[in-house]
Amino acid sequence: MKIFALLTLFITNLSFGANIFFCNPDLENLPHLDGGRLKPLYVTAEESIKSLSGKAKVEGLTRTQIYCLLSLKSLVPIKDFDLSLKIEHVKIQELLGGKKSITYSELKENFTEVRMAYVRNKEKNSYKKALEKVMRQVSLYNKITSGEHWQLPKKVEDEIEWSPFNSYFSEKDFNMGPELVYDILQKSKEDFISVEGNKYLFELRFLKWHVPSWALLTTSLALIALVLFKKVGVGLTLSAFTFLLQILLMASRIYISERAPVTNMYETVMFSGFGALLLGGALAWFLKEKIYLYLGLGYNMLTLLMMNFATELVTPSISPLVPVLRDNFWLSTHVTSIVLSYGALALSWILANTTIVKKAFFTLSSKEENYYSKIIYNCLKFGIVTLFFGIMLGGIWADYSWGRFWGWDPKETWSLIVFCIYVAILHGKYTSWIPNRVFIPVVALAFLSVMMAWFGVNYILAAGLHSYGFSQGGAFFLGTFFLVQILLVLITHFKIKSFKLSN
């Protein structure tokens, strides 16, 4: 790191106030190489500042501006500007003298204590995890403020070379004033575009459209229009909008990442929601039963809620794939059919839960119960067939790239467990073993196996060859999901039982 000695640019104004130096918001257009992928600086700034502070804006500055100012710290001492970190873990608060929020400069001064606490704590508990997170945040902060994180393109004989922010400028550049530095940055962008094109800018445009938020709005409104106001025309139009928005969302991600949009948790959640809406819509159309569309919209809304609000759990960022997954044919057949089957099984899960709640707290005739269990059964059939298709394709892909059809890897074993559980339910329904009153709550519970195969293998088992999508907090989410589902089935069961007894 070099601190420039002569800085006419900053010499009169070293303290931060309204001065943003050259850090204009439109720097978000700059190309940036981060995590093995080319993206607009906006994406890097959004992801890194979010993970550092969680805030969208600090002192009225955009995340790109914050990122720029933090990087500038490597060349100029900007004392008054800093980010602060909210400390959530009580024990870390105690460690840092009871502070609930601390600036990164202060945190750096106390960093030895954090590291020692990490070394001293031998158990793998939430405290250790929280310490680890703080250490990661400090390391990212250090990388940004040392000017190493921000990579800038340089055109060298018609080729692009990347160099870090801290060594990109000469002292002379800096002495010419912020306008010139800004011009150099803009020039770097033009140079980059002249060699590599401006495709990367699409991601910026796409992110600013906020497609998932709009889709959540239209799907919720469609559901409200259909269920509460019985406005079929409005509901169908809004559903069509949701559908188109999700196609736009997926097409954009395909265009950006150049692969099928089913490679991480965010994308599988997105695709299953889309698949459920598509399937629900198709079944509603062919069988002339609106209920399928309701189910599709309901599940679609849940997935969009996750995508919009649970971004810690399902991160929307696009990262390069591990080598074995780099095969668009298998990705787009094996993974999509598995995820589609999860979508179909989710339809059965939603209806099963709705039915048991209706039975326990409202009224449900035996005719209705029969009708709903048939609908559930139809969803199960689709789910099972697509799931089996997906498992087989997975086996063939594994055979093709690892040399074995089946290897008892946790992800493949759990997909087989899901299959077996649903097959057992179907067989049980054929015999007199499982009457409708049992079938429906059992289907609601069976979805837990899907959740385990989908999230649990990554968040809880976290072992095996399918090593993508591991993230923090997933076990908590899954535990809560399991608990709520089991409680719902128990409560409705006892409520129905007590109702029967009182009659």
Added chain:
Amino acid sequence: MKSSIFSKFEKTVGGLKFAVILILLFTTFMVVGTFLESSGGAEYANRLIYKRWPFMGLQFLMFLSILFAAFLRLPPKKRLYGFYVIHTGLILIGIGSFITWYSGIDGSIILTRNDPSRQVELNEDIIRIHDTNKGTVYKKKLPFRAFTTDLNDEIAGIKIKKFLPFSDNQMEWKKVENKFPSASYLLFNDNISQDFTLSLHPQAKEFESTLTMGKLNIHFLPTPLGNCFAKPSKSKLIIWNLDTKTCFTPEEKKVAIKKSKRGSRFLALSTKLTGSKKIISFFPDFSPIPLDEKLQPFRKSPFRILSKKLFEEKPHLFLFGNKLSYFSDGTWESKTLGKDPSSLPWMGFNLKLIKYSEVEAPVFIPYYTAPIQESGKLVKGGQKAILVEYQGNEYWVTDNAPVTMIAGDKKMIISLAKSSFLLPFEFTLTKFKMDTNPGTMDPASYESFVRLFTTDGPSSHHIYMNNPLKHSGFTFYQASYFQDNNGGYGTVLSVNIDPGRPIKYLGALLIVLGSIWHFVIRSEFFSRRQKLAGVPA
């Protein structure tokens, strides 16, 4: 009578209730298996569940259940066509899997650049005994179990007693014949603590006499040297006799220290001091080994010299049983370790003597432990071990350390290895290529360029992820890679023969087609609507 028993059996096994029970049992096994895999790794789950008879027996029962379920529903009925196709598919998958299990090969071949190989390693543990005199090699397959197994076998006069598929080493002190010092210490400060054992005993093979911990270098030296370290000496030199195990400083024996023309220190020991006819001399700042009268290194001499000056710049700790010495703040300190820990001048560290012995030496003894996996790697139980007995003595052989036994002129090498076979052709890795994602060290692709030498002549091939090589029934897949000591890359290819493959694929295809037939086309799905009066839709 017989036929009625069979039909009863057929009805039970082919029945739906039996099928449901089997499926649920099978599911339970799998759930347990995935959790075992998560905690103890894939091999543990395989040894405990997936590759053991209860689970395989269950799969056989499922096979029977599927088969009989189809038989029971014969002669064919039109509405069950889909069902027949699904069950035929399942039966085919069962048969295909059996063929793969029975006659398939799943191994790996390790290739380093330009080094031809044809040896394929299989995932099967064997004990290998090499009688070097006879030139014979005995091999025996070890059982695929998850726990300690008693074997009671004998090969070439060697008793094989126990097999531990998952083990770790535990340090034990064992009585030894020759006297050499060994000691265990505890080094600690407020934040961390670390125990370590050092030994000078030749039988304590796994233990060294020096150790580096961060910036600190620890040296374990013979006990008498401790006294010489404590003696005041202006020259800071110690002369050590390996034979008599005694030491002295030049000042003690009034040995003059001179300077050469180039300014290097040197000293000579008279015949009186050496007790031999030769005068020896030392350049203590260059070498501990003396020079003879012709100024040639004289390694046979029992004398060595040690210059404490060489150990003043970096942190060095010298241990002599219950004594220690170090250089700090411009002086050499010597201390005796009592019951209480002794403080050291670095980062608030203290040192405590746990055990010191000359008649016992530390050795590692394997013990069984269930494996524990963290982030995809075994952190516990990652060692396999067998206990063998030869001429009344017991020895542990691990997969990390083969044992060589010499009795008279007989020499036996016992090792724990993987079984292997030779390919009918030879392989060479000509180039290994690994691309990374731009700006990172994360791999984006692994590619092996190989050359095959067959009876038809050589041919070149390119193997990478999702692009295997097929040759005379074998399929070679890019599996892994490694970096050798010279920094060059080598590759690991998995080698596979799967005669059951086409049957399994056909089965899978039938199931998918059958399910579509059974569930979608046949059902009331597209033929008629299920309208229910009075139901709000």
